[in-house]
Amino acid sequence: MPRAGSRLSRMTAMPIITEKSDPAVQRILDVTKHSRVNIKSVLIEDLEPISHCVRAGVDFIEIYATAEAAELDDIVAITASREIPLRLMDSAVVNHVFKAERKPKIFGIARVPRACGFADTEQNPGDLIVLDGVKIVGNIGAIIRTSYALGVSGIVLIDSDLTSIADRRLIRASRGYVFSLPIILADRADAAKYISGNGMPLVVFDADGADTLVDLDRIDERIALLFGGEKTGPSSDLYGMRNISVRIPMRSSAESLNVSVAAGIALYQRSGHSFSR
Known part of the structure; x- marks a missing residue:
């Protein structure tokens, strides 16, 4: 089990999104719009679905986590193994993004795979x-x-x-x-x-x-x-x-x-x- 100190050092080293004006925030807001017609990217929430999607070869643009995420060490390992960018997101920014929706502690933006025939x-x-x-x-x-x-x-x-x-x-x-x-x-x-x-x-x-x-x-x-x-x-x-x-x-x-x-x-x-x- 990782020690608290090692977890803290990893968090300190990770880039963190603290401003609502960060381009990643607008990208997430665009992806979650219900009015989209041509869906090229998608929001995937929580560690288990993300890990299954990674194993299936889904191409992630970036993954985000809050400092409170219990599975932070797990998502760090997953993203490091596949070289997927990972950033922390301040809780206030997460609240802005998801508003009245359920607020995941780990989520990512991925490219939608080609349609199957x-x-x-x-x-x-x-x-x-x-x-x-x-x-x-x-x-x-x-x-x-x-x-x-x-x-x-x-x-x-x-x-x-x-x-x-x-x-x-x-x-x-x-x-x-x-x-x-x-x-x-x-x-x-x-x-x-x-x-x-x-x-x-x-x-x-x-x-x-x-x-x-x-x-x-x-x-x-x-x-x-x-x-x-x-x-x-x-x-x-x-x-x-x-x-x-x-x-x-x-x-x-x-x-x-x-x-x-x-x-x-x-x-x-x-x-x-x-x-x-």
């Missing part, structure tokens, strides 16, 4: 996840984390209301894993064309599905797993082209499972295939 999902032999009409960002973020952990090759988001995967809410909900695997914003026609053109079995999860999770585990090839919104389910455009419908057994008195929970159950059932190919 369907071909990027073929670099990993795992299954493909298709989320059709899933709009709750917390659910999408949870599915991203589970998908990365269980070897999914990529995720297709249809009608999610997101305009970019570099959405601060999604970065928070996924704990930074949003850049760790290909995530594609697509329309239904393009998703259907890709799935059918590659001969991938499309598996729809339905309470009245004809097959069970055990049947799902018997499919040796790469598949696309389709999950719809909890209220409406998948659209008829995709539901109608299904090859397989699978049910997850549960009490008859239970109306449904949260979509992120259902996805986790299915992906765990399929994880042996994802890691063995």
Whole structure:
């Protein structure tokens, strides 16, 4: 455990932003504007999401920390290993930047990676996840984390209301894993064309599905797993082209499972295939 003296000496040696007029402050304010259309840079908050993004190869312009940050030693080590500029920011300046928002003690500005396409999902032999009409960002973020952990090759988001995967809410909900695997914003026609053109079995999860999770585990090839919104389910455009419908057994008195929970159950059932190919 670092001694207090060594921590203090590092803080003393680090450049500190004390003025609201510092160019970095305006850069952060510009990045956090809700009206942006062409998103080229993004704010990433907290140590864990930043560390996951760094491992995923995200290009950070600069990272900031307050003197009160408990993980200061950790962020110093991360930035030093990747030669990312790190500066302390005075608490009064942090309050000015974030105003009424939650005020992170560690945050950074990063360049948004290039948008992924369907071909990027073929670099990993795992299954493909298709989320059709899933709009709750917390659910999408949870599915991203589970998908990365269980070897999914990529995720297709249809009608999610997101305009970019570099959405601060999604970065928070996924704990930074949003850049760790290909995530594609697509329309239904393009998703259907890709799935059918590659001969991938499309598996729809339905309470009245004809097959069970055990049947799902018997499919040796790469598949696309389709999950719809909890209220409406998948659209008829995709539901109608299904090859397989699978049910997850549960009490008859239970109306449904949260979509992120259902996805986790299915992906765990399929994880042996994802890691063995």
